[in-house]
Amino acid sequence: MEDVITKPLESQEYFINMGPQHPSTHGVLRLVLSLDGEIIRKVEPHIGYIHRSIEKMCEHDSYQQIVHLTDRMDYLSCHINNEAVCLGVEMGLQLEVPERVKVIRTIIGELTRLSSHQLWWGVMGMDLGAITTFLYGFRDREMITDIFEETCGARLTMNYNVPGGLMFDIHPNFQKRTKDFITHFKKKLPEYDDLLSNNVIFRQRTMGIGKLSKEDTISYSVTGPSGRASGFSCDVRKHHPYSAYDKVQFKEILRTEGDCFARYQCRIDEMWESISIIEQLIDNIPEGSFKAPTKAVIKLPKGEFYQKVETARGEFGVYIISEGQKSPYRLKFRSPGFSNLSALNHMAQGCKIADLVAIMSTIDLVIPDIDR
Amino acid sequence: MKSVINYFKEIYFGLKSLITGMRITGHYFTHPKEIITQQYPENRETLKMFERFRGEVVLLHNENNEHKCTGCSACEVACPNGTIEIIHKRVDVDGRKVKALDTFVYHLQMCTMCGLCIPACPTDAIVMANTFEHAVFDRSKLTKVLNNPGSKIMDGIK
Numbered sequence: 001m002e003d004v005i006t007k008p009l010e011s012q013e014y015f016i017n018m019g020p021q022h023p024s025t026h027g028v029l030r031l032v033l034s035l036d037g038e039i040i041r042k043v044e045p046h047i048g049y050i051h052r053s054i055e056k057m058c059e060h061d062s063y064q065q066i067v068h069l070t071d072r073m074d075y076l077s078c079h080i081n082n083e084a085v086c087l088g089v090e091m092g093l094q095l096e097v098p099e100r101v102k103v104i105r106t107i108i109g110e111l112t113r114l115s116s117h118q119l120w121w122g123v124m125g126m127d128l129g130a131i132t133t134f135l136y137g138f139r140d141r142e143m144i145t146d147i148f149e150e151t152c153g154a155r156l157t158m159n160y161n162v163p164g165g166l167m168f169d170i171h172p173n174f175q176k177r178t179k180d181f182i183t184h185f186k187k188k189l190p191e192y193d194d195l196l197s198n199n200v201i202f203r204q205r206t207m208g209i210g211k212l213s214k215e216d217t218i219s220y221s222v223t224g225p226s227g228r229a230s231g232f233s234c235d236v237r238k239h240h241p242y243s244a245y246d247k248v249q250f251k252e253i254l255r256t257e258g259d260c261f262a263r264y265q266c267r268i269d270e271m272w273e274s275i276s277i278i279e280q281l282i283d284n285i286p287e288g289s290f291k292a293p294t295k296a297v298i299k300l301p302k303g304e305f306y307q308k309v310e311t312a313r314g315e316f317g318v319y320i321i322s323e324g325q326k327s328p329y330r331l332k333f334r335s336p337g338f339s340n341l342s343a344l345n346h347m348a349q350g351c352k353i354a355d356l357v358a359i360m361s362t363i364d365l366v367i368p369d370i371d372r
Numbered sequence: 373m374k375s376v377i378n379y380f381k382e383i384y385f386g387l388k389s390l391i392t393g394m395r396i397t398g399h400y401f402t403h404p405k406e407i408i409t410q411q412y413p414e415n416r417e418t419l420k421m422f423e424r425f426r427g428e429v430v431l432l433h434n435e436n437n438e439h440k441c442t443g444c445s446a447c448e449v450a451c452p453n454g455t456i457e458i459i460h461k462r463v464d465v466d467g468r469k470v471k472a473l474d475t476f477v478y479h480l481q482m483c484t485m486c487g488l489c490i491p492a493c494p495t496d497a498i499v500m501a502n503t504f505e506h507a508v509f510d511r512s513k514l515t516k517v518l519n520n521p522g523s524k525i526m527d528g529i530k
Contacts, residue, residue, distance in 0.1 A: 065452035068486035132397060139408055146422075153424040153500065159486045167487065171424065195393050200386035 011036050018356075020049050026123070026360070027367030031344075038352050043345045051371040058331040063089045063163055063298040066331065071157035073335060074369035076116040077311040079152075080109050082161040087242055088307035088318040089163040092300035099244075100288040101165045106244040107178065107281050108148075108160065109309075110274040114185070115144040116312035117267050117274075124264065124361040125196050128205055133196055140188055143181045147174065163298055165291030178282050182275055189271060197268065206260035210347040210359035213258060220343035224314025224336050225266040226363045230258035236310035248280045263362040297326050313337055313364055337369035421502040426485040429456070429478055430501045431518035438526040439519055440497035443473035450492035455483040472525065476518040481511060 018031040028049035034042035054073060058066045063085075070081035083105050090097060122137020145155040151171045152160040160167055196202050212222065217230040227234045235252040237245040253269040255262040300322035308317040314336030323329040340363045347363075348356045400406060412419065421427070433439050448456045461474035490500060498518075508514060 061452055064450070064488060065486075068452060068484060068488065071486075132393075142408060149425055150422040151424070153422075153426040153487060154485060157484070157486075159488075167491065168424075171422075191396055194396055198389045199393055200389045203389075 013041060018353075020046075026365055029341075029365065029367050029370070031356075033353070033356075035353075040348050040351050040353065040356060043348045043356065045341055045344060047341075047367075047371050049371065050368050052368075054372045055331055055333060058328060060327055062326050063300070063328075066328075067161060067163070068157070068159040070333075071159055072368060073333065073372055074311055074313060074316070074337065074366050075156055076119060076366055077112050077313065077316075078156065079105075079112040079148075079158055079160060080309055080311045081316060082159060083109060083243065084307055084309040084316050084318045086161040086163050087309065088305050088320050089298065089300065091307055092303070092305045092320065092322060093163070093294070093298065095164060095292055095294065097165055097292050098288045098290070099286045101290060101292070102244040103281050103285050104166060104170055104290070105161065106248070107278055107285075108151075109243070110277045111144050111147060111178070113312045114271055114274050115141045117271050118144075120267065120312075120361075120364050121192060121196070125202075127357050127361040128202060130196065130199075130202070133192075136188075136191065136195065140185055143177075143184060147177045147181065150174070150177065162291070164294040165289070169290040170285075175282055175285070178278065182278060182282075186275065189268075189275075192268060197265070203261065205354070205358055206264060206362070209260045209351060209355045210362065211257075211259050212343060212347050214256075216343065216346055217258070220346065221339045222314070222343050222363075223339065224310070224312070224364075225253070225270060226263050226340050227314065228253055229255045229262035229266045231256045234315065236308050236315050240308065242307070242309060244281065245277075248277050250277050260358050260362045267364075299324060299326050300328070308334070311336060313366065313369065314340060333372060335369045335372060337366050341365060341370055421504070423502070424500075425502050425504070426487050426500040427503045428480055428485075428501050428506065429483065429489060429498050429518070431476055431498050433520055433523055434526070437520055437523045439473075439523055440495045440526050441473045441476060441519065442495060442497075442525065443471055444494065446492045446494060447489035447498060450488045452486065452488065453482045453484060455479050456489060473519060478516045478518050479514065480506060480516060481514040 013034055013036050016033045016035055018033055020028040020030040030046040030049065032044040032046060033040055034044070052072070054069050057069060061069070067082050067085050070085055071078040074081055118137045118141040122134040125131075125133025125137075148158055149155050151174050152158040212230050214231045217227050217232040222230070222232070223234045231254055233239075233252060233254060236242075237250075238252045250273045253266050253273065255266055300320065302324045303322055305320045305322070306317060308315050310316070315334065316336055317334030319332040319334065320328050321330040344359065344363065347359050351359065410419070431439050431441060443458055443460050445458045448458050455478065457477035457479070458473065459475040459477065460471050462469045463472045485500075487500060489498060506514070
């Protein structure tokens with residue numbers, strides 16, 4: 001009795017599993033939350049539920065076959081992943097691909113980025129309770145998947161790049177369809193602002209939530225739009241241009257707030273930049289071959305090769321160690337999702353559970369990319 | 373006083389943002405022409421896939437039940453998942469034994485539709501078909517034999 005009177009009410013930490021089948025974790029990610037009431041004290045991500053040992057499989061596959069495995073990692077920016085492997089192999093072979101290939105790769109890469117951001121935008125709204133945005137995001141994404149289906153032959157796992165070039169030339173309708181999409185989407189993108197960005201509920205749920213300082217961004221190596229929202233200039237397209245990015249004019253979107261809304265706004269602004277990149281290139285696709293001749297069995301010279309690209313989520317790296325055989329001795333992927341996830345604990349401390357959902361949406365996790 | 377003004381300002385801008393969002397919803401509600409939803413499977417007869425769409429691997433046969441496959445196993449080597457299995461036989465051509473195709477086994481359940489087998493084929497014997505309705509009740513039905521019974525190789529294909 002004495003204790004109850006003298007000691008004030010004490011709270012106790014408890015644990016809750018969020019996932020692996022929670023609808024807002026975007027896949028099989030298990031978060032062990034340490035909670036005090038509704039305040040998050042610690043977030044511990046447990047990964048590995050969709051591990052397919054892609055890196056190990058690569059050690060037994062030829063360099064052409066590796067490309068299609070990268071589709072299954074970050075499936076929303078699969079074309080850019082394919083490009084990374086192809087660029088890495090071409091670097092090892094010291095192969096110069098035709099200009100036409102570079103331009104087409106850039107256009108399709110930017111279309112992939114657009115479609116990824118559209119899906120992210122739809123899902124972001126849905127996570128915060130606005131199902132409407134999901135349908136609008138998918139409506140515009142549908143036009144891009146149609147372009148991909150006509151040119152590459154698949155809607156999601158395209159496998160369009162091969163070491164040395166492209167699997168086949170672009171479809172005759174490609175330019176017309178892309179221009180149609182750009183004119184359509186330029187009218188629809190302001191709607192995104194009206195529907196979600198300026199919405200009072202959405203702004204209150206994202207502004208000032210999940211702050212990440214520039215120093216922490218660099219120490220956790222958070223890249224992509226999530227990193228640029230904190231002022232970390234990390235756009236691989238700008239700093240280490242590959243394909244045709246050195247020929248186009250575009251701004252690197254940087255913001256300084258580092259909260260959820262800054263990350264959101266970064267991606268919306270990036271969509272405008274992607275549109276402008278596609279507009280600069282779509283009429284100037286040079287004539288020529290769509291593939292540089294390669295041997296049927298590609299053998300890289302002995303050595304180590306690293307190639308990085310900018311996917312929709314951040315810096316994606318491919319590190320190939322070759323022993324001169326037809327498959328790599330070791331292949332390591334540096335996936336952006338894994339590094340971005342590592343900062344989650346830091347961002348979410350002191351937030352509520354509902355804020356955690358917003359933070360996870362804005363760092364745009366794709367779980368197969370984390371687990372590989 | 374200032375806080376009171378801010379309070380009403382917040383309410384005003386909050387309501388305005390909600391109405392802006394609802395206006396877009398209202399626009400699409402009153403303009404059904406902008407709906408892009410396709411009514412599958414009702415539109416099955418009119419649904420046309422793009423010609424490059426990768427649905428499944430098929431071995432082309434002409435009207436005389438002849439195919440172009442020489443049984444060289446290039447597709448089997450190119451396939452990353454072991455989807456294609458070529459079973460050989462030996463046939464007599466001008467008195468010497470030559471390798472030829474006996475059975476072209478295709479495991480659809482393992483296929484990732486990467487399309488690497490198509491450019492690998494030296495005689496363009498296989499293509500990707502546009503079919504996509506692969507659901508069956510028994511998994512064993514997905515293992516297919518692609519060469520028709522009694523089919524043989526076209527003349528002049530080596």
